[in-house]
Amino acid sequence: MTRFGLQLPNFSLGVPDSELFGRVAELARAGEDAGFTSLWVMDHFYQLPALGGPDQPMLEAYTLLGALARETSRVQLGTLVTGVTYRNPALLAKMVTTLDVISGGRAVLGIGAAWYDVEHEGLGVDFPPVKERMDRLEDAVRICRAMFTETAPTFSGRYYRIHEARNQPRPLQRNGPPIMIGGSGEKRTLKVVAQYADMCNITGDLATVRHRIDVLRSHCRDAGRNPDEISITRLASLFLTDTDEETA
Incomplete structure (x- = not known):
C-alpha cells in the first residue's frame, strides 16, 4: 500500500524566531489533518x-520532534535522516525511545552515514572517511536495535560498544521504533x-530507484531475509503554485 509522508525541509517561514515553533506546529497539524501518515x-x-x-x-531535530509529538496524534515521527556521526548511538537509542514514549x-x-562536511567542521564534529562512517553506521544500527528489544544488551563493535545497557522506560512499540536507513550505496x-x-529511503529517478530495489x-x-519485510520510501519535492510558469 502506498502511503504519503510530509517532510519539513526548512524553517525559513517568514516569521520571527519567537513565532517559529508555532508556525512549524501549525504545518505539522495541517499535514496530519490532510491525511499524511508520517x-x-x-x-x-x-x-x-x-x-x-x-x-x-x-531547529534541532529531536527536541523539535518531541514537541511535535504533543501537537499531533496519529502521524509517525522521525528524522530523514540522522547522521551517525552526530550522536553516540546509545544516546540516540535513548532519545528515540523517549520520543516513542512521548508520542x-x-x-x-x-x-544514515552522514555527508555534510561543512557542518561537521563548523561544530567540531569528526568527519571520518566514508568506509569508517559506514562501519559506524552498522555498529549504531545494531546497538539501537539491541537497546530497543533487549533488557540489558552488551555489544562491542568496531567503533562503539555498550555493556549491559539499560533503556528505561521501554519503547511502546512491540519491537521498538522501526529503523530506516537513508542512502543508496549498492x-x-x-x-x-x-x-x-x-525501512529504507532510496534516492534517484524512478529507473534508478527500481534498479536499487533489485539490488x-x-x-x-544473500542475508536469508524476505525483502517484503522492508518498506521502501523515496523523497520527492512537490511544488504548489497557481501557474505552471511559477513552478518552472
Whole structure:
C-alpha cells in the first residue's frame, strides 16, 4: 500500500524566531489533518546549500520532534535522516525511545552515514572517511536495535560498544521504533539495510530507484531475509503554485 509522508525541509517561514515553533506546529497539524501518515524533519545543524544558507533557521531535530509529538496524534515521527556521526548511538537509542514514549508509540529512527562536511567542521564534529562512517553506521544500527528489544544488551563493535545497557522506560512499540536507513550505496548501504533495517529511503529517478530495489532484493536473498519485510520510501519535492510558469 502506498502511503504519503510530509517532510519539513526548512524553517525559513517568514516569521520571527519567537513565532517559529508555532508556525512549524501549525504545518505539522495541517499535514496530519490532510491525511499524511508520517512527519519528517532533517537532522542537520546548518541549512543545506540547495535550500538556503547556514545562517537560516535550523531547529534541532529531536527536541523539535518531541514537541511535535504533543501537537499531533496519529502521524509517525522521525528524522530523514540522522547522521551517525552526530550522536553516540546509545544516546540516540535513548532519545528515540523517549520520543516513542512521548508520542504514544509513533517514533521512527531514521539514520544514515552522514555527508555534510561543512557542518561537521563548523561544530567540531569528526568527519571520518566514508568506509569508517559506514562501519559506524552498522555498529549504531545494531546497538539501537539491541537497546530497543533487549533488557540489558552488551555489544562491542568496531567503533562503539555498550555493556549491559539499560533503556528505561521501554519503547511502546512491540519491537521498538522501526529503523530506516537513508542512502543508496549498492555495495554497502543496501547490504546493511537488508541485514538490519525495517525501512529504507532510496534516492534517484524512478529507473534508478527500481534498479536499487533489485539490488536490495539481491542483498536480502544473500542475508536469508524476505525483502517484503522492508518498506521502501523515496523523497520527492512537490511544488504548489497557481501557474505552471511559477513552478518552472
